[in-house]
Amino acid sequence: METTGRADLPGELKYVQYEHSLEAQYLPAIRALISKDLSEPYSIYVYRYFLYQWGHLCYMALDPVDSSLIGVIICKLEPHASHSPPTLRGYIAMLAVSSPYRGHGVATALVKMAIDAMARRNADEIVLETEETNVPAMRLYERLGFLRSKKLHRYYLNGNSAYRLVLLLRPIDPDAAADLSLDDIDLAPR
Amino acid sequence: MSQTNPSQDIIGQPSNRSSSDLDDPAPPMISNDGVVAIDITQKFLSAAATLEPGDLIKDGYFTLFEAVGALEIMDPKMDSGCLAPGESLDEDYDVTRPLSPSEVLGIIDQLLCLELAWNLGYPLSQTLLTNVYIEAMLMPSPVTIGEADFIRNRKHEPRDPMFAVLRAYCLGLLKCCFYVNERIKFEHYYEEEDFVTNTYHRSLLDDIDREEIREEIMAARRLLHSLRQDISGEMADALGFRLELRAAFLRAIELSDLRSNPESLSLPWSQMKAVWDTINKSRHLGTPVPEAFSTKIQRKLASTMPPRPIVQPSFEETYEQFKKLFADGIDVLKVLNYVDSQSLLNFVLTFQAQKPQPLVYIRTLLQSFLFKDMIVLGHLSIRQVVDDDLAIVVLPASRLLDPANDIVEAIHDPRFAIAHQMEQFRLRAAQSYLDIFRAFCQNRCRVRRTLCHSIQDWETVQVDAEEIDTLLQHQLEEKPMPYQTPLTSTPTSSGSEPLAYALPLSSWAYLYKLRLMEWIVQLGFELETYQPDELAGMYWYLSHLAKTRAQHVERIKVFTVQCMNEQRTNSTLTAAGEAQFTRSLEYLRVTILDAAVTWELADSLCCLYTVLQRLRLVVAPPRPYSTDELRYDIRMKPFAAIGLPELPSFDSFSRATAQPESATADLLEYAGRAVAGARKGYEVLAKLNEGDAFTAHSHARWLAGTKNCLKSVIAVNIAISTVRKVMGGLGRGEGDAEAGARLKTEVPRPDKCYHDWWIVPKVSEKK
Numbered sequence: 001m002e003t004t005g006r007a008d009l010p011g012e013l014k015y016v017q018y019e020h021s022l023e024a025q026y027l028p029a030i031r032a033l034i035s036k037d038l039s040e041p042y043s044i045y046v047y048r049y050f051l052y053q054w055g056h057l058c059y060m061a062l063d064p065v066d067s068s069l070i071g072v073i074i075c076k077l078e079p080h081a082s083h084s085p086p087t088l089r090g091y092i093a094m095l096a097v098s099s100p101y102r103g104h105g106v107a108t109a110l111v112k113m114a115i116d117a118m119a120r121r122n123a124d125e126i127v128l129e130t131e132e133t134n135v136p137a138m139r140l141y142e143r144l145g146f147l148r149s150k151k152l153h154r155y156y157l158n159g160n161s162a163y164r165l166v167l168l169l170r171p172i173d174p175d176a177a178a179d180l181s182l183d184d185i186d187l188a189p190r
Numbered sequence: 191m192s193q194t195n196p197s198q199d200i201i202g203q204p205s206n207r208s209s210s211d212l213d214d215p216a217p218p219m220i221s222n223d224g225v226v227a228i229d230i231t232q233k234f235l236s237a238a239a240t241l242e243p244g245d246l247i248k249d250g251y252f253t254l255f256e257a258v259g260a261l262e263i264m265d266p267k268m269d270s271g272c273l274a275p276g277e278s279l280d281e282d283y284d285v286t287r288p289l290s291p292s293e294v295l296g297i298i299d300q301l302l303c304l305e306l307a308w309n310l311g312y313p314l315s316q317t318l319l320t321n322v323y324i325e326a327m328l329m330p331s332p333v334t335i336g337e338a339d340f341i342r343n344r345k346h347e348p349r350d351p352m353f354a355v356l357r358a359y360c361l362g363l364l365k366c367c368f369y370v371n372e373r374i375k376f377e378h379y380y381e382e383e384d385f386v387t388n389t390y391h392r393s394l395l396d397d398i399d400r401e402e403i404r405e406e407i408m409a410a411r412r413l414l415h416s417l418r419q420d421i422s423g424e425m426a427d428a429l430g431f432r433l434e435l436r437a438a439f440l441r442a443i444e445l446s447d448l449r450s451n452p453e454s455l456s457l458p459w460s461q462m463k464a465v466w467d468t469i470n471k472s473r474h475l476g477t478p479v480p481e482a483f484s485t486k487i488q489r490k491l492a493s494t495m496p497p498r499p500i501v502q503p504s505f506e507e508t509y510e511q512f513k514k515l516f517a518d519g520i521d522v523l524k525v526l527n528y529v530d531s532q533s534l535l536n537f538v539l540t541f542q543a544q545k546p547q548p549l550v551y552i553r554t555l556l557q558s559f560l561f562k563d564m565i566v567l568g569h570l571s572i573r574q575v576v577d578d579d580l581a582i583v584v585l586p587a588s589r590l591l592d593p594a595n596d597i598v599e600a601i602h603d604p605r606f607a608i609a610h611q612m613e614q615f616r617l618r619a620a621q622s623y624l625d626i627f628r629a630f631c632q633n634r635c636r637v638r639r640t641l642c643h644s645i646q647d648w649e650t651v652q653v654d655a656e657e658i659d660t661l662l663q664h665q666l667e668e669k670p671m672p673y674q675t676p677l678t679s680t681p682t683s684s685g686s687e688p689l690a691y692a693l694p695l696s697s698w699a700y701l702y703k704l705r706l707m708e709w710i711v712q713l714g715f716e717l718e719t720y721q722p723d724e725l726a727g728m729y730w731y732l733s734h735l736a737k738t739r740a741q742h743v744e745r746i747k748v749f750t751v752q753c754m755n756e757q758r759t760n761s762t763l764t765a766a767g768e769a770q771f772t773r774s775l776e777y778l779r780v781t782i783l784d785a786a787v788t789w790e791l792a793d794s795l796c797c798l799y800t801v802l803q804r805l806r807l808v809v810a811p812p813r814p815y816s817t818d819e820l821r822y823d824i825r826m827k828p829f830a831a832i833g834l835p836e837l838p839s840f841d842s843f844s845r846a847t848a849q850p851e852s853a854t855a856d857l858l859e860y861a862g863r864a865v866a867g868a869r870k871g872y873e874v875l876a877k878l879n880e881g882d883a884f885t886a887h888s889h890a891r892w893l894a895g896t897k898n899c900l901k902s903v904i905a906v907n908i909a910i911s912t913v914r915k916v917m918g919g920l921g922r923g924e925g926d927a928e929a930g931a932r933l934k935t936e937v938p939r940p941d942k943c944y945h946d947w948w949i950v951p952k953v954s955e956k957k
């Protein structure tokens with residue numbers, strides 16, 4: 001997970017919002033970057049599922065010189081069904097920064113852009129899961145204001161557990177608090 | 191985001207696909223009455239031609255779940271039929287090749303590691319079903335014991351002795367797996383999270399009789415005995431012990447269905463425990479046969495998953511884990527010796543709090559002991575346990591629990607109504623009560639999540655119980671007595687104490703609800719849910735809950751004593767009744783003590799963490815996207831809907847935690863006094879015997895936990911003293927900032943603490 005041979009950033013990075021017309025140019029690189037830290041790859045449909053519907057919540061960090069991909073964040077934003085009244089829940093599905101460029105605030109910048117975009121679209125909350133051993137990711141999110149709401153036992157295929165992290169953007173409607181569930185089944189299928 | 195096993199359970203096998211298959215799709219011939227086939231190939235192709243690559247056409251029912259489950263043809267990590275150039279589809283291992291004794295031993299020992307991996311939660315496909323001998327034995331599915339062999343259709347020649355040994359071992363292994371799988375499936379567990387019960391349409395010798403398998407194992411052991419000369423006594427013993435392990439495991443499983451007489455049930459477990467060490471010591475005699483294990487077998491299983499790697503723990507880990515499994519197997523049987531409901535609860539709590547937690551098989555075994563066929567521990571009705579608990583907690587020697595009420599037929603007799611109303615109450619509360627036990631049989635993450643739901647349920651149990659309490663007051667002609675709740679200190683207009691009824695049933699429910707709430711907070715510490723700067727607040731809330739519990743139990747005690755005195759006065763107190771009162775008062779005493787030490791230790795930690803925050807030794811991250819109040823909302827969400835005790839407002843929570851009006855030195859002094867109180871309390875607790883502590887058959891575990899709390903107390907004391915010393919040495923004009931600069935603090939992870947629920951900071955002076 002930690003950087004091996006840290007590189008300086010090649011100047012001021014370009015941060016670009018994804019759009020469908022960029023698929024041919026960037027989807028292979030996005031897949032390659034995300035897959036590096038996964039034991040099992042996601043199928044192309046998973047990427048398209050997110051990018052086709054929520055391309056506006058995907059941001060890329062690009063090399064200013066050759067426009068190659070350095071980091072990416074992929075999200076979705078949907079009404080969360082098990083809540084009554086439903087909340088508008090943002091979900092950070094994937095985040096990765098190419099390992100030589102880690103530790104320069106690239107991921108932080110990407111996450112901030114995604115949060116801002118979701119907040120502009122009236123998200124009530126933003127959630128995600130991260131592996132219990134992924135200290136860098138947890139630190140990053142917690143620094144921004146996320147809280148661990150619960151631990152998910154053996155959540156990943158490799159047998160590791162996860163934490164559900166939550167960022168509340170506006171107060172919970174007290175009348176809706178009867179749904180205490182903090183539940184997640186619909187978001188992250190197992 | 192999590193990854194998923196795509197569509198797990200597909201009947202039939204993937205075909206060996208090559209690109210030519212894709213080029214030339216032969217249209218299926220559909221002919222059936224009432225079916226009119228229309229070839230839409232051209233329509234489809236022309237519609238598809240209007241799409242850009244990457245366009246996604248989906249209906250509203252295509253969810254993320256489907257997307258994650260979808261496969262990409264010709265991607266070797268997703269397409270199970272996709273082969274590398276020159277790769278063969280099948281394993282070409284010959285199961286008829288002769289095996290040396292040491293190879294048989296090597297195979298068995300590798301199977302042990304894989305069996306463990308399966309017990310840890312990995313699928314059969316990546317563990318035991320990677321073995322070629324097991325695959326040959328299970329496919330095609332054997333119907334008789336004779337067919338259950340990796341070499342089928344043998345002519346009449348006798349089995350090679352080494353084949354006989356390996357076969358007998360595999361028979362025993364698979365039958366054990368069958369029973370383990372069935373047990374787990376039958377109880378409450380979480381598929382994939384705790385365990386994967388999928389057998390991929392392989393029958394784990396379901397239909398082959400256990401006795402026949404046992405006979406084969408015995409025959410193989412006799413055979414080994416006769417071979418001592420040829421293969422060396424050491425080798426014969428080594429193989430023999432492994433067979434003994436299988437036989438004992440089968441026996442242990444068989445006996446566990448009896449749920450009585452734990453001493454005799456534990457014999458095979460003890461046998462396994464004993465033989466396990468000898469097995470470990472003879473490991474070096476084995477020769478590994480890695481080619482007898484292959485991921486390719488997964489292609490034949492009913493699954494669309496491409497082959498995934500074999501999951502094989504080291505033998506050292508296997509040794510430790512099975513050793514623990516056998517010890518837990520012996521331990522868990524002790525639950526069958528029922529003494530009282532509170533000891534039962536403490537047994538389950540302490541058993542499940544072990545680190546590492548017992549494996550899922552043991553946890554489901556415990557569930558079957560507790561609940562199977564609605565008979566608790568094989569011989570108690572649910573009513574017996576519930577009534578026992580009511581008698582201990584709120585209703586010792588009470589007319590409400592008199593079994594004779596049930597046979598009263600005169601409908602105007604109050605006892606008739608009492609019997610009816612108590613039955614209504616049991617119907618309402620018994621399930622919620624048993625669910626506490628069930629919840630604690632889950633993995634620790636799930637325990638906490640389940641309890642977050644349960645407190646809602648207990649909230650309504652309490653309300654419903656109060657209704658029944660009111661009805662019962664009439665039947666009992668109960669007179670209210672003066673009682674002032676410490677929390678609601680609103681004196682009545684006359685200045686005298688308000689009158690109150692005992693409300694035993696709702697008091698009982700409230701006590702459980704409070705305990706559940708404390709457990710949720712405590713498990714939050716154990717599961718590292720809180721960040722360091724949250725600890726002050728969470729310990730404050732814990733102390734708030736524990737204090738509420740202590741006060742509530744004091745109230746129960748007042749009414750219990752009153753009731754006892756009444757019975758004494760009107761001479762209705764029998765010797766048996768006297769004993770029930772004594773037992774109940776002992777329970778109330780221990781509960782108050784337990785609540786008091788919890789609140790005092792939590793209080794002292796709250797103050798200590800608040801001080802460390804003032805000294806900037808525990809620092810909150812910047813959190814530009816959040817506010818303290820919004821985070822309070824999320825953190826306290828499980829408690830928000832609870833009416834009693836009501837969740838403190840954010841403002842009162844912040845003030846209680848930060849205590850801005852108290853000087854740092856005063857906070858430290860207060861923390862010191864609280865921890866001293868906790869220490870006294872824990873010392874008293876640690877001296878209790880198992881009768882007084884209600885810890886029958888789990889006293890040693892409970893005591894160890896209590897002593898760990900005592901160590902936490904001492905650690906808190908040291909931390910407080912360290913800070914006080916530095917504060918005391920400050921010069922004129924120096925304050926919190928200077929003190930902070932001279933100290934350093936580490937907030938350890940729970941597994942580095944004396945007790946998972948007490949996260950004690952390590953504070954030291956900088957050199």
Ligand SMILES: CC(C)(COP(=O)(O)OP(=O)(O)OC[C@H]1O[C@@H](n2cnc3c(N)ncnc32)[C@H](O)[C@@H]1OP(=O)(O)O)[C@@H](O)C(=O)NCCC(=O)NCCS
Pocket residue numbers: 001037094095096097098101102103104105106107108109128129130131134136137139140191
């Ligand atoms: C997790 C991950 C995305 C973080 O990426 P990153 O770009 O290194 O993250 P950041 O640079 O924003 O933050 C990392 C550190 O750099 C520091 N940093 C932030 N801004 C900085 C800046 N301008 N200059 C230097 N360092 C900076 C941060 O303080 C942080 O320090 P910490 O280690 O004390 O927490 C990256 O490690 C990764 O791709 N991991 C694999 C995939 C993964 O785990 N994804 C998350 C799944 S939910």
